[in-house]
Amino acid sequence: MIVLIIYIAAFCAALIVVHLVTSRIKVRSDFTSLKTVTFGDESAVRPNRWASILSVLTLFLLWGAFTGSDWVPVHAPGPFIGDTQFTYTLEAPDGARDQATVYARVFPAREKGAPQEVEPGTGFAKNDSIAVAAWRSDLILIDKNDEITRKDGAKVVEIDGQPVSPGSRVEVAHGSVAVTSKGSLNFVPYAGMQMEPIWLPAPEAVVARIKEISTQGYQNFTLWEHLYWSLLRVIVGFLCGAIIGIPLGYAMGLSGWFRGWFDPIVEFMRPVPPLALIPLVIIWAGIGESGKIILLFLAALWIMAISARAGVSGVAIAKVHAAYSLGASRWQVLRQVIVPNSMPEIFTGARVAMGVCWGTVVAAELVAAEKGAGMMIMVASRFQLTDIVLMGIIMIGVIGFSIDILMRKAEDWLVPWKGRT
Amino acid sequence: MRTRFHDIEAIKGAWCLMSTLSINNLSMRFDLPGGGHVQALKNVSLELSSGELMSVLGPSGCGKSTLLNILAGFLAPTEGSVTLDGRPVTGPGAERGMVFQQGALFEWMSVRDNVSFGPRMAGQKKKDYIDNVNHLLDVVGLKDFKDKSIYELSGGMQQRVALARCLANEPDVILMDEPLGALDALTREKMQGLVLRLWKETGKTIILITHSVEEALLLGERLLVMAPRPGRIHEEYRLPFAAEGVGKDLRAVKRDPDFGKKREEILSMIWDMEEEIMGRTEEATA
Numbered sequence: 001m002i003v004l005i006i007y008i009a010a011f012c013a014a015l016i017v018v019h020l021v022t023s024r025i026k027v028r029s030d031f032t033s034l035k036t037v038t039f040g041d042e043s044a045v046r047p048n049r050w051a052s053i054l055s056v057l058t059l060f061l062l063w064g065a066f067t068g069s070d071w072v073p074v075h076a077p078g079p080f081i082g083d084t085q086f087t088y089t090l091e092a093p094d095g096a097r098d099q100a101t102v103y104a105r106v107f108p109a110r111e112k113g114a115p116q117e118v119e120p121g122t123g124f125a126k127n128d129s130i131a132v133a134a135w136r137s138d139l140i141l142i143d144k145n146d147e148i149t150r151k152d153g154a155k156v157v158e159i160d161g162q163p164v165s166p167g168s169r170v171e172v173a174h175g176s177v178a179v180t181s182k183g184s185l186n187f188v189p190y191a192g193m194q195m196e197p198i199w200l201p202a203p204e205a206v207v208a209r210i211k212e213i214s215t216q217g218y219q220n221f222t223l224w225e226h227l228y229w230s231l232l233r234v235i236v237g238f239l240c241g242a243i244i245g246i247p248l249g250y251a252m253g254l255s256g257w258f259r260g261w262f263d264p265i266v267e268f269m270r271p272v273p274p275l276a277l278i279p280l281v282i283i284w285a286g287i288g289e290s291g292k293i294i295l296l297f298l299a300a301l302w303i304m305a306i307s308a309r310a311g312v313s314g315v316a317i318a319k320v321h322a323a324y325s326l327g328a329s330r331w332q333v334l335r336q337v338i339v340p341n342s343m344p345e346i347f348t349g350a351r352v353a354m355g356v357c358w359g360t361v362v363a364a365e366l367v368a369a370e371k372g373a374g375m376m377i378m379v380a381s382r383f384q385l386t387d388i389v390l391m392g393i394i395m396i397g398v399i400g401f402s403i404d405i406l407m408r409k410a411e412d413w414l415v416p417w418k419g420r421t
Numbered sequence: 422m423r424t425r426f427h428d429i430e431a432i433k434g435a436w437c438l439m440s441t442l443s444i445n446n447l448s449m450r451f452d453l454p455g456g457g458h459v460q461a462l463k464n465v466s467l468e469l470s471s472g473e474l475m476s477v478l479g480p481s482g483c484g485k486s487t488l489l490n491i492l493a494g495f496l497a498p499t500e501g502s503v504t505l506d507g508r509p510v511t512g513p514g515a516e517r518g519m520v521f522q523q524g525a526l527f528e529w530m531s532v533r534d535n536v537s538f539g540p541r542m543a544g545q546k547k548k549d550y551i552d553n554v555n556h557l558l559d560v561v562g563l564k565d566f567k568d569k570s571i572y573e574l575s576g577g578m579q580q581r582v583a584l585a586r587c588l589a590n591e592p593d594v595i596l597m598d599e600p601l602g603a604l605d606a607l608t609r610e611k612m613q614g615l616v617l618r619l620w621k622e623t624g625k626t627i628i629l630i631t632h633s634v635e636e637a638l639l640l641g642e643r644l645l646v647m648a649p650r651p652g653r654i655h656e657e658y659r660l661p662f663a664a665e666g667v668g669k670d671l672r673a674v675k676r677d678p679d680f681g682k683k684r685e686e687i688l689s690m691i692w693d694m695e696e697e698i699m700g701r702t703e704e705a706t707a
Contacts, residue, residue: 316524316525318521318522318523318524318525319524319525319526319527321493321513321519321521321525322519322521322526322586323527323538323542324494324495324513325493325513325514325515325517325518325519325592326515326518326538326539326542326587326590327514327515327539327542327543327590328538328542329542332542336527336538336542340527340529341527341529343529415529416570416572417528417529417570417571
């Protein structure tokens with residue numbers, strides 16, 4: 001909740017600051033900048049580069065600030081680390097009272113800490129010493145060294161001078177103490193507002209993990225091998241799907257018999273999510289490479305077939321007529337008119353198919369695999385290695401994004417006429 | 422003019438050494454999906470000899486596009502036949518070139534590849550067609566644009582490419598389906614001059630469909646006015662303006678009082694047809 005408020009505040013502050021700064025120095029020169037109506041004219045809305053940079057920066061800063069990163073100067077209040085103490089008052093059945101002190105040592109998460117050595121002190125209640133990790137709590141068996149115990153009818157009546165009863169909770173220095181229903185004490189050190197590394201590791205931990213896994217590996221394979229295998233499966237599966245799917249789509253666009261024959265199959269398979277096929281593919285082909293490739297082939301096949309069919313139906317009939325009138329044969333019409341004319345549609349389909357394949361391969365690896373990005377994060381999550389999970393997600397995102405950029409570049413290069421006729 | 426001496430039909434048709442396009446008693450009638458039928462053409466007969474330029478005019482629904490599509494071989498008539506040099510037309514062919522209104526160029530090819538499409542499809546060698554292609558690009562004024570992409574050209578330039586592409590294939594008959602309909606008035610006038618010039622220089626038989634009465638008068642050695650429901654020939658004119666207009670300022674031709682008179686006559690004829698259609702539709706809805 002606080003994070004959301006800070007995020008919105010950062011958004012507004014960045015907006016105001018950037019507007020104030022750029023409105024003074026901006027030199028308006030190009031045509032779009034001269035448009036006065038921009039609200040409602042989508043073509044006049046251009047992404048503000050400052051906003052993009054600040055957006056990424058804000059996310060990074062928030063991440064760092066709430067994980068106590070060394071890379072970020074400002075932090076949200078962290079958990080208490082160090083030594084603290086509080087006193088409790090034990091009342092014996094005969095009404096006698098004695099005070100003892102609990103010395104608590106709070107050590108950083110994922111480290112080992114030992115309680116400090118303390119003098120037992122005088123009286124029937126003896127001093128205790130505990131060690132507790134940050135973000136954790138510890139149950140204090142106060143009476144295990146006391147002369148009169150709860151079994152004898154003794155009970156804690158005050159903590160740091162504040163009266164307590166079972167079920168109540170009081171604030172002490174650097175934390176709080178709750179009295180359980182059975183009368184023992186539970187010390188919770190102050191947790192602060194930062195995320196525990198097990199939920200969200202700091203950015204430097206993720207980077208360190210990237211370095212570690214790219215050299216030493218995880219689960220017998222390095223990071224690059226995991227990613228390479230995922231990518232290889234996607235490319236092989238996609239290519240198989242395209243090699244079968246595109247001719248199938250053309251046949252469906254060109255022949256009534258083919259369309260009639262394959263329409264029920266394609267239209268039925270299209271809405272089936274590839275993930276739903278994973279169990280069947282595992283039964284048929286196991287969890288090895290062939291199973292993955294069959295799955296990705298099926299994921300790409302229908303998308304490519306449908307886009308090729310749409311490409312054929314998108315050919316302006318005048319072009320086909322013109323080609324026939326110029327003496328082209330059927331084969332020449334296909335080769336010279338229909339195939340090039342359907343390229344934009346096929347590229348759109350290929351982009352979608354690559355995206356779906358990339359998602360499917362990760363999901364398939366989550367289910368069962370010996371290597372691959374999905375398998376890496378799945379195994380890591382079982383061991384609560386959140387930094388590996390986070391790193392894997394970032395890598396999967398980066399690769400998916402790169403694939404899309406590459407496809408778009410290829411499209412601009414191969415079908416420059418798209419959208420310009 | 423193309424003559425094929427290996428073809429018996431062609432020899433029969435070439436007895437007069439002319440590529441004659443005959444349209445014999447053509448009818449076109451098809452059922453509508455919701456029941457009922459459309460009589461797009463009824464008993465259309467026509468004879469065109471080589472080198473004639475005919476424009477076809479008529480209100481929408483008069484079947485002029487259907488007629489052109491039958492001539493091109495894209496549609497089969499339900500009755501009657503079309504023969505070119507005595508050979509029946511059964512499908513599209515290289516001897517009947519077509520120029521479309523727009524959008525029929527191949528965007529993935531350069532201007533030159535578009536123009537040389539016909540010869541290339543026929544398997545001609547580059548050295549055999551390249552001179553002709555360059556000459557045609559010169560004639561239509563696109564010499565400096567031959568390596569450009571289609572989407573880099575203006576609408577008028579694109580239609581010049583379409584004309585050159587059609588001519589490069591050396592058809593006997595050129596069918597033009599409102600080739601200048603999508604152009605602005607100024608470009609259109611320039612292109613009208615170009616069409617006349619090409620007609621005179623190449624001596625091709627041209628059939629041109631248009632919506633513009635002025636264009637039909639300017640470009641029609643013969644002018645066919647068609648009437649709708651059923652689509653039929655309403656009136657045929659022989660006009661002097663096309664022959665006069667070759668190489669001349671077309672605006673001077675338009676200022677001719679005879680031109681003005683003819684334009685009024687044909688305009689009112691088409692007006693009457695439109696009125697009649699409107700009246701009939703109103704009756705039908707009443």
